[in-house]
Amino acid sequence: MDLLDTPQDIPVIGGLLQREIVYRILRSAEGARLRAIATLGDQSHRTARAIAWIKANYAKPLRVEDLADIAGMGVSTLHHHFRVLTAMSPLQYQKHLRLRAARDACSWTVWTPPVRPLRSDTKAPAKFNREYSVSSASHRCGIFGRFVRQARRR
Numbered sequence: 776m777d778l779l780d781t782p783q784d785i786p787v788i789g790g791l792l793q794r795e796i797v798y799r800i801l802r803s804a805e806g807a808r809l810r811a812i813a814t815l816g817d818q819s820h821r822t823a824r825a826i827a828w829i830k831a832n833y834a835k836p837l838r839v840e841d842l843a844d845i846a847g848m849g850v851s852t853l854h855h856h857f858r859v860l861t862a863m864s865p866l867q868y869q870k871h872l873r874l875r876a877a878r879d880a881c882s883w884t885v886w887t888p889p890v891r892p893l894r895s896d897t898k899a900p901a902k903f904n905r906e907y908s909v910s911s912a913s914h915r916c917g918i919f920g921r922f923v924r925q926a927r928r929r
Protein backbone atom coordinates (compact mmCIF):
# COMPACT_ATOMS: atom_id res chain seq x y z
CA MET A 776 0.00 0.00 0.00
CA ASP A 777 1.36 3.43 -0.92
CA LEU A 778 0.00 6.13 1.37
CA LEU A 779 1.56 8.91 -0.67
CA ASP A 780 -0.92 8.17 -3.48
CA THR A 781 -3.86 8.52 -1.08
CA PRO A 782 -2.98 11.19 1.50
CA GLN A 783 -6.49 11.11 2.97
CA ASP A 784 -5.70 7.60 4.30
CA ILE A 785 -2.60 8.72 6.25
CA PRO A 786 -4.41 9.69 9.49
CA VAL A 787 -6.22 6.34 9.61
CA ILE A 788 -3.64 3.86 8.28
CA GLY A 789 -0.35 5.64 9.06
CA GLY A 790 -0.34 4.69 12.74
CA LEU A 791 -1.15 1.07 11.92
CA LEU A 792 1.77 0.87 9.49
CA GLN A 793 4.13 2.34 12.08
CA ARG A 794 2.99 -0.25 14.63
CA GLU A 795 3.52 -3.03 12.08
CA ILE A 796 7.05 -1.80 11.33
CA VAL A 797 7.92 -1.68 15.04
CA TYR A 798 6.42 -5.15 15.52
CA ARG A 799 8.44 -6.63 12.64
CA ILE A 800 11.67 -5.02 13.94
CA LEU A 801 11.08 -6.35 17.45
CA ARG A 802 10.42 -9.85 16.06
CA SER A 803 13.66 -9.86 14.04
CA ALA A 804 17.08 -10.96 15.28
CA GLU A 805 18.04 -7.32 15.92
CA GLY A 806 14.84 -6.86 17.92
CA ALA A 807 16.20 -8.93 20.80
CA ARG A 808 19.15 -6.54 21.14
CA LEU A 809 16.86 -3.51 20.89
CA ARG A 810 14.56 -4.92 23.59
CA ALA A 811 17.55 -5.64 25.82
CA ILE A 812 18.87 -2.09 25.51
CA ALA A 813 15.45 -0.58 26.18
CA THR A 814 14.75 -2.72 29.25
CA LEU A 815 15.66 -0.90 32.46
CA GLY A 816 17.91 -2.84 34.80
CA ASP A 817 18.99 -5.24 32.11
CA GLN A 818 22.71 -5.91 31.53
CA SER A 819 22.58 -4.13 28.18
CA HIS A 820 20.98 -1.07 29.75
CA ARG A 821 23.69 -1.00 32.41
CA THR A 822 26.33 -1.32 29.70
CA ALA A 823 24.66 1.53 27.79
CA ARG A 824 25.05 3.63 30.96
CA ALA A 825 28.80 2.88 30.92
CA ILE A 826 29.00 3.78 27.22
CA ALA A 827 27.25 7.09 27.90
CA TRP A 828 29.70 7.83 30.72
CA ILE A 829 32.68 7.19 28.45
CA LYS A 830 31.19 9.43 25.74
CA ALA A 831 30.74 12.25 28.25
CA ASN A 832 34.17 11.78 29.88
CA TYR A 833 36.39 10.38 27.10
CA ALA A 834 39.18 12.88 27.79
CA LYS A 835 39.53 11.79 31.43
CA PRO A 836 41.63 8.82 32.58
CA LEU A 837 39.56 5.65 32.65
CA ARG A 838 39.73 2.86 35.20
CA VAL A 839 37.62 -0.10 34.15
CA GLU A 840 36.92 -0.91 37.82
CA ASP A 841 35.31 2.53 38.28
CA LEU A 842 33.34 2.08 35.06
CA ALA A 843 32.07 -1.29 36.30
CA ASP A 844 30.89 0.43 39.51
CA ILE A 845 29.05 3.05 37.44
CA ALA A 846 27.34 0.27 35.49
CA GLY A 847 26.67 -1.77 38.62
CA MET A 848 28.43 -4.81 37.16
CA GLY A 849 31.56 -6.84 37.68
CA VAL A 850 34.59 -6.04 35.53
CA SER A 851 34.47 -9.25 33.47
CA THR A 852 30.69 -8.97 32.97
CA LEU A 853 31.09 -5.38 31.82
CA HIS A 854 33.84 -6.37 29.37
CA HIS A 855 31.68 -9.14 27.92
CA HIS A 856 28.55 -7.02 27.47
CA PHE A 857 30.56 -4.00 26.31
CA ARG A 858 32.10 -6.07 23.50
CA VAL A 859 28.68 -7.42 22.52
CA LEU A 860 27.28 -3.89 22.11
CA THR A 861 30.31 -2.07 20.68
CA ALA A 862 32.65 -4.79 19.34
CA MET A 863 35.40 -3.08 21.42
CA SER A 864 36.70 -3.13 24.96
CA PRO A 865 35.99 -0.04 27.11
CA LEU A 866 39.58 1.20 26.70
CA GLN A 867 39.48 0.66 22.92
CA TYR A 868 36.19 2.56 22.78
CA GLN A 869 37.68 5.45 24.76
CA LYS A 870 40.71 5.51 22.44
CA HIS A 871 38.38 5.46 19.43
CA LEU A 872 36.48 8.49 20.79
CA ARG A 873 39.72 10.35 21.55
CA LEU A 874 41.11 9.75 18.07
CA ARG A 875 37.81 10.77 16.50
CA ALA A 876 37.82 13.99 18.54
CA ALA A 877 41.42 14.65 17.43
CA ARG A 878 40.45 14.03 13.81
CA ASP A 879 37.51 16.41 14.10
CA ALA A 880 39.72 19.06 15.68
CA CYS A 881 42.34 18.58 12.96
CA SER A 882 39.77 19.22 10.29
CA TRP A 883 38.93 22.60 11.88
CA THR A 884 42.35 23.84 12.98
CA VAL A 885 45.97 23.53 12.01
CA TRP A 886 48.00 22.17 14.91
CA THR A 887 51.70 21.86 15.23
CA PRO A 888 52.86 18.32 16.06
CA PRO A 889 53.72 19.01 19.75
CA VAL A 890 50.20 20.34 20.45
CA ARG A 891 48.29 17.42 18.91
CA PRO A 892 49.27 14.80 21.51
CA LEU A 893 48.35 17.07 24.40
CA ARG A 894 44.93 17.71 22.92
CA SER A 895 44.17 14.01 22.49
CA ASP A 896 45.47 13.18 25.99
CA THR A 897 48.20 10.99 24.51
CA LYS A 898 51.51 11.94 26.09
CA ALA A 899 54.06 10.69 23.54
CA PRO A 900 53.95 12.29 20.06
CA ALA A 901 55.28 9.11 18.41
CA LYS A 902 52.57 7.00 20.04
CA PHE A 903 49.89 9.48 19.00
CA ASN A 904 51.11 9.46 15.38
CA ARG A 905 51.23 5.65 15.35
CA GLU A 906 47.69 5.33 16.77
CA TYR A 907 46.46 8.04 14.44
CA SER A 908 47.90 6.22 11.40
CA VAL A 909 46.70 2.78 12.52
CA SER A 910 43.24 4.19 13.10
CA SER A 911 43.11 5.45 9.53
CA ALA A 912 44.06 2.04 8.16
CA SER A 913 41.52 0.19 10.27
CA HIS A 914 38.71 2.65 9.59
CA ARG A 915 39.66 3.31 5.96
CA CYS A 916 39.48 7.02 6.56
CA GLY A 917 42.11 9.02 4.74
CA ILE A 918 42.23 12.05 7.00
CA PHE A 919 44.23 10.31 9.76
CA GLY A 920 47.08 9.07 7.61
CA ARG A 921 47.05 12.15 5.40
CA PHE A 922 47.35 14.52 8.39
CA VAL A 923 50.25 12.62 9.93
CA ARG A 924 52.12 12.60 6.60
CA GLN A 925 51.54 16.36 6.26
CA ALA A 926 52.82 16.97 9.78
CA ARG A 927 55.98 14.95 9.06
CA ARG A 928 56.76 17.16 6.04
CA ARG A 929 56.87 20.29 8.23
